[in-house]
Amino acid sequence: MTTPAHDPALQLLVDRVKSARAAGAQLCIRGGGSKDFYGEALQGELLDTRVLEGISSYEPTELVVTARCGTSLAELEAVLAEKGQCLPFEPPHFGEPAAPTRARGATIGGMVAAGLSGPSRAAVGSVRDFVLGATLLNGNGEVLSFGGQVMKNVAGYDVSRLLAGSLGTLGVILEVSLKVTPIAAATLTLRLEMDQATALDKLNTWAGQPLPLNASAWWDGNLIVRLRGALAAVQSARTLLGGDIVQPEFASPFWEGIRNHDDEFFVGARAAIGTGAALWRLSVPQTAPPLALSGELMLEWGGAQRWLCSAAPAALIRDAAAKVGGHATLFAAQNKSAGAFAPLRSPLDRIHRELKKSFDPSGLFNPGRLYPGL
């Protein structure tokens, strides 16, 4: 990261934070706005991160890319693809459905702040697993670097990874270094007909075997799985799993649709939200049995992520998730009075408050976006 003295755009951000602090104002950190719907409501004066943009360094043989917060996610992915590399956790772009990904607006800063990962998450890890370093502008207006550009780093607390999913509550993520991986040699999508309980059982059994299982989705009696890896491994797994091959011209848009919530299930969910239902994201142990909740359901991540479009009471859904050892997020809804995220229990609630204070003593950044009062 350059220093504010050498970078007018960065200096402006630092000045903005300092003057907000002096004036007792609050700031709403925002990139392309593709995830405005996520979490609690936006509050504070807009601080647009897109003033700081561009890939700072990319060395394919190091498997590391460093980019500034306002860099377009679509552009970064295109640069990586030119070198045969990718962000294997498939971060969602969201934004305007049907728009080309470049126009959707997702930025690298937003990707880390939201902490969301796509269909391959259960197999390859989440965004936080690929963060190697970050530069942060904290509530004191200080530019701080944590982590680095190397694969292994235990010097001090791993603050850079803590930023993944922090929704901007700890500060302005100025720049991040990410581990990237080679694009796998082979990909194959299969479709199998089965009910939910059978699908969960199969997915868990397969995951215990050395198979190149990369993504899975179950909806309405159909289980779709994606194999990804060396050609030989994909071919032998295909024989073992059975089912019908989904041709690439259908498979690729399908997985993109799951990733960006443009798929039929999510289009239906958005329509239902208009009539008072809510889209819930249930994060549960992969082996959790089918949950007795009413509504339309889609499973992902081998059963560890369950999307539920339902008008059922929030407490009922949160209890069901908690009972099996998970939690439920009110992902998209017209009314989020039940709280976007599952409430924190003691002593984690206190630790959250104290951590927030340690990064942002005046409570400048994204107030209430994660939890009211945080």
Next chain:
Amino acid sequence: MNAPQAVAAPLSASAPGPLNAALSIEVGERAQRQTAVVAALAESLPPHALLWHREDTIPYECDGLTAYREQPLLVALPETEAQVAAVLRTCHRLNVPVVARGAGTGLSGGALPHRLGVTLSLAKFNKILKIDPLARTATVQCGVRNLAISEAAAPHGLYYAPDPSSQIACTIGGNVAENSGGVHCLKYGLTLHNVLKVRGCTVEGVAVEFGSEALDCAGLDLMTILVGSEGMLAVTLEVTVKLVPKPQLARCIMASFDDIRKAGNAVANVIAAGIIPAGLEMMDKPMTAAVEDFVHAGYDLGAEAILLCESDGTPEEVAEEIARMEAVLAESGATRLEVSADEAQRLKFWSGRKNAFPATGRMSPDYMCMDSTIPRHRLADILIAISAMEKKYGLRCANVFHAGDGNLHPLIMFDANDPDQLHRCELFGADILETSVEMGGTVSGEHGVGIEKLSAMCVQFAPAEREQMLALKRAFDPKELLNPGKVIPSLARCAEYGKMHVRRGLLPFADIPRF
């Protein structure tokens, strides 16, 4: 190693922490304090779970970094979670520091006792609570050894991936504290990537749970900072780890190079070819000689550097990948290539690498193991720089690298009975760390900062960054009682270090750009 005890005194005296001023208290006062704390803890622990006589606490005076030693005020050996909570509550009330300890194999002094604090030995928490083959998880107590998890999971065709070289002895609780890696972490990740849930206690003795058996949890991802926090944020008692399917087959290539730079480039070329090896390790010539003498694995003694490059997966996958690896290594100028024909030969290839430390121990009365990480493309540069440092400090150094991760383990050989050699060794080590930071790396890849690399932290982090980390600690531990004086150096300590170490006319902790 037989390090002189005198070393500990100046080191501890400069250690920061809430009791810094109190460190100078008289022996009599320390004895008084000891009596008071023993009496308070005796209310919740049976007599055999408390050690305070010097002859009983000596086994706890150091961890794997034996150059630094200190006697704890007392050692508590609780047997139940309720007893751990009681020890923490009591210490919190009495403002007594607590240093949690597993197997004591750490290499940075993270478990070095506090002279006025309690060493909390968690050795009794050694039970594997549950192996769930369908969910592919193991729930174990913190004192379970790393390798024991894989052994327990083996009947199900599963194992726990992170494999630090000390895996036969080190505990999972210690692995969580250090975010331990191993030779396979480029492909399989570090401890953080393989831990789902940690149950433990806050400094106040309150039960706390980080993570969950789901893939994420609500709120901030506190697991990211807990793992690798070296016992500074909470006490780990129970860990749920991910188990992964054991690959059907693993094969290893042993490649010789007649030039360090060619070997370094070969590492970059393998990655550039889109290959993520299961393991990619490098040994230099002195290291190869040392381990060959120890294990007789048939290493090429004429090579300037040896690479071990491993592939795992299905037999078809491995055949495909090994062929690609061989081609890249040959193109990169390997002078000799040998592929393991069977499991016995593969293990033989690895035996030297895994025994690098004991083999070095035979060559020198003492050695200091460094642990910095650099960008992979600087491997040859750092080796050449280290070679120059050998002359500068008049000490020998053998090198093993987790080359795939750019993680270096130079082993500086010295005789701790010679104070001048120890001093030169410390300067040598500091030079390696500072050079690593200059090359865009970090002072610790996997062994942790502990007490050993406190000064180096002044080089890597600016004052505001260190202050932020100290504030983060206080969010968990407002009184700074958990393992005080480790990991994050105080301003005063860095100022002191800066006075000693002015390089190129610049203070080492000046605000250097790091990205």
